[in-house]
Amino acid sequence: MPNVTHIAVTGDTTYDVVVGHGLDSELASLIGSSTSRVALIHPATRPGDARRLATVVRSTGAEPVLIAVPDSEAAKTADVLTDCWTALGRAGFTRSDAVIGIGGGATTDLAGFVAASWLRGIRLIHVPTTLLGMVDAAVGGKTGINTSEGKNLVGAFYAPAGVLCDLDALSTLPKVDLVAGMAEIVKVGFTTDTAILDIVEADPVAALDVHSGPLRELVERAIRVKASVVSEDLREARPGGLGREVLNYGHTFAHAIELVERYTWRHGHAVSVGLAFIASLGRLSGRLSDADAARHRAVLTALGLPITYASGRFPELLDAMRIDKKSRGDLLRFVILDGIGRPGLLEGPDIALLEAAYAEVSEVSP
Numbered sequence: 001m002p003n004v005t006h007i008a009v010t011g012d013t014t015y016d017v018v019v020g021h022g023l024d025s026e027l028a029s030l031i032g033s034s035t036s037r038v039a040l041i042h043p044a045t046r047p048g049d050a051r052r053l054a055t056v057v058r059s060t061g062a063e064p065v066l067i068a069v070p071d072s073e074a075a076k077t078a079d080v081l082t083d084c085w086t087a088l089g090r091a092g093f094t095r096s097d098a099v100i101g102i103g104g105g106a107t108t109d110l111a112g113f114v115a116a117s118w119l120r121g122i123r124l125i126h127v128p129t130t131l132l133g134m135v136d137a138a139v140g141g142k143t144g145i146n147t148s149e150g151k152n153l154v155g156a157f158y159a160p161a162g163v164l165c166d167l168d169a170l171s172t173l174p175k176v177d178l179v180a181g182m183a184e185i186v187k188v189g190f191t192t193d194t195a196i197l198d199i200v201e202a203d204p205v206a207a208l209d210v211h212s213g214p215l216r217e218l219v220e221r222a223i224r225v226k227a228s229v230v231s232e233d234l235r236e237a238r239p240g241g242l243g244r245e246v247l248n249y250g251h252t253f254a255h256a257i258e259l260v261e262r263y264t265w266r267h268g269h270a271v272s273v274g275l276a277f278i279a280s281l282g283r284l285s286g287r288l289s290d291a292d293a294a295r296h297r298a299v300l301t302a303l304g305l306p307i308t309y310a311s312g313r314f315p316e317l318l319d320a321m322r323i324d325k326k327s328r329g330d331l332l333r334f335v336i337l338d339g340i341g342r343p344g345l346l347e348g349p350d351i352a353l354l355e356a357a358y359a360e361v362s363e364v365s366p
């Protein structure tokens with residue numbers, strides 16, 4: 001495999017997602033020679049990557065401006081956004097300057113919105129350091145913050161100039177976060193690129209080894225699918241076919257768990273249970289075979305992902321699924337499979353069917 005892989009995302013603007021080991025040298029060309037100042041937005045708890053990349057910024061002749069923000073979701077607030085604007089204003093950021101978002105999906109979501117909103121848009125580079133960030137959050141141009149009313153309610157579609165996925169960053173990521181990120185990768189395996197499932201099934205241990213060929217291949221395959229989906233459907237306009245909605249496979253139930261659990265669950269864990277739920281719903285509605293539904297559970301379990309959720313919570317989960325849908329102005333509709341790799345839609349299913357699928361993922365009380 002070549003040392004560095006470039007995956008193009010096309011649309012209003014075209015940019016590359018770069019995957020490999022040790023990618024600092026790729027950063028200089030993304031910054032360009034006409035940039036005077038570069039903000040490095042990073043979690044205060046993880047200053048190391050930002051300090052290292054500041055050296056690369058300096059080597060281009062630009063001035064690095066380190067902006068430390070709270071870790072994780074605490075970064076995605078209007079207050080932190082304002083703090084970032086203040087920092088850019090004080091450092092005199094102009095149209096020709098740039099922002100780099102370094103961290104997990106929360107940090108790159110915030111940094112993306114800072115870049116999108118400052119002077120109506122300045123150059124943005126993402127350096128995701130979690131698996132979820134690499135295969136999902138930093139690819140596709142969605143940026144934003146939360147409000148007290150809910151997650152990701154304020155934001156913008158804003159394409160970066162480039163995304164650097166340096167797999168070396170994953171070596172410090174706790175195993176639990178690595179495993180959680182895998183849920184989004186296998187989701188893509190179920191809907192689109194079934195080779196992903198073959199790779200995980202062949203050797204689940206290698207799939208979770210950040211120095212292995214299989215993990216790199218999984219990351220690249222998942223990014224290729226997301227890049228191709230968002231290139232076709234940049235703003236969720238759904239010109240025909242499923243468009244970007246295919247990325248929501250397993251996500252309606254996952255969002256319901258996240259809401260009911262007040263966002264204390266890792267997104268990937270919720271997605272994993274959501275995948276087990278949607279496989280059951282597919283089977284119970286006569287669209288997916290028993291074997292294909294069982295394959296969902298086997299792949300998720302092999303990676304150490306959860307496939308069950310507390311019993312007795314159906315009314316809350318149903319309400320939460322309805323809220324999730326309301327934001328789209330639709331009746332309940334699910335991306336569902338008519339076989340592995342064959343996504344379709346299920347609209348307005350019977351509540352009894354949803355309850356039966358929930359029963360299949362419910363934890364049996366001891």
Ligand SMILES: NC(=O)c1ccc[n+]([C@@H]2O[C@H](COP(=O)([O-])OP(=O)(O)OC[C@H]3O[C@@H](n4cnc5c(N)ncnc54)[C@H](O)[C@@H]3O)[C@@H](O)[C@H]2O)c1
Nearest residue numbers: 043072104105106107129130132133136137142169172173
């Ligand atoms: N924009 C999108 O399209 C999109 C898609 C999916 C998710 N998201 C967003 O992404 C966020 C979740 O992202 P996440 O799962 O990366 O969580 P996160 O950003 O909260 O990061 C998880 C934790 O890992 C730490 N961390 C980051 N890199 C590390 C490393 N290399 N080693 C050790 N620790 C490290 C972080 O500091 C944090 O504590 C959510 O806010 C979600 O809304 C956005």
